[in-house]
Amino acid sequence: MVIKLSAQDFLEKGKTIPMIDVRTPAEFEQGHIPGAVNIPIFTNEERAQVGTKYKRSSKDAAVLLGLELVGPKLSVFVKRAKKIAVNGEVLIHCWRGGMRSGSMAWLFETAGLKPSLLVGGYKAYRHYIRESFSWPTNLVVIGGYTGSGKTEVLHKLSDLGEQVLDLEGIANHKGSAFGALGQDDQPTTEHFENLLGQAWLEFDHSKPIWTEDESHAVGSVWINDPLFAQMRKAPLLAIIVPKSERIKRLVKEYACFDIDLLKQMCKKIEKRLGGLKVKKAFDSLELGDYATVADITLDYYDKAYGHGLDTRTTQEVYRIEIEKDEPEQNARYLIEYLQKLK
Incomplete structure (x- = not known):
């Protein structure tokens, strides 16, 4: 069962459990949760291709293209995650807590890991820390x-x-x-x-x-x-x-x-x-x-x-x-x- 965490709980658990950011390398380089490891589902170019397919064709066509691009990499994702997992636990997030992190959580759970998801993704984390500066x-x-x-x-x-x-x-x-x-x-x-x-x-x-x-x-x-x-x-x-x-x-x-x-x-x-x-x-x-x-x-x-x-x-x-x-x-x-x- 995939556990869903608030930004506060995600960061607290992230002190001892590896945090995996599944966004593209470009998104990660722009800004990421300190200590997170980047295991991108898509390369920068692949994400652009999927986005273009979504705009010019349909959501279904974009999903199919995404599956074609990601399929050969699934075993690599699992191997990387298991290498850094503590007691099999991993924390996962994408930009909004949507399809990318949800898909990776499904994959890791299928492979025997214990994934937890950041509700609202990196966007929710950013909102939380910005809010904290007003405390x-x-x-x-x-x-x-x-x-x-x-x-x-x-x-x-x-x-x-x-x-x-x-x-x-x-x-x-x-x-x-x-x-x-x-x-x-x-x-x-x-x-x-x-x-x-x-x-x-x-x-x-x-x-x-x-x-x-x-x-x-x-x-x-x-x-x-x-x-x-x-x-x-x-x-x-x-x-x-x-x-x-x-x-x-x-x-x-x-x-x-x-x-x-x-x-x-x-x-x-x-x-x-x-x-x-x-x-x-x-x-x-x-x-x-x-x-x-x-x-x-x-x-x-x-x-x-x-x-x-x-x-x-x-x-x-x-x-x-x-x-x-x-x-x-x-x-x-x-x-x-x-x-x-x-």
């Missing part, structure tokens, strides 16, 4: 000027046992014009949201959840509206670190990159910096004077971030003066500071 929560946002070491402070908070939502880590981007340097390829916005959801659902929302102040876009991905709204109404602890300390950090983080790459990044903000400052930055790069380059770019970033802080109207903003860029010590200080606010 009452206890978010705390860490802000501060570029080079303040906010990301490293977040990592130290995690080391100290605090709950952390690392937006930049999940996005594979540091959130600035230079943010893609040294990073892996970014996920799609859809899968970025899925990865955020994976972390979000594991949090104890009665306790603080720390995250970093970001704009709606982190590189090429987009923070969804419900989560961004939570960030905008959460208290913001802005760590104010001296510019000299921030320049040291930026030199340490970026001086290892090729000069031509750094020039390309400077070019991205040329309109905001001005041609003369970009020329000075280029000349400084040629001389190996990375501190001057950092100083020039901070002029732009500091003005932009300072204006953002001054114009916030829906958020508690606490400016915290910090003398040194010492991430662990600063993380401990933020924990103490938050406790005093309560």
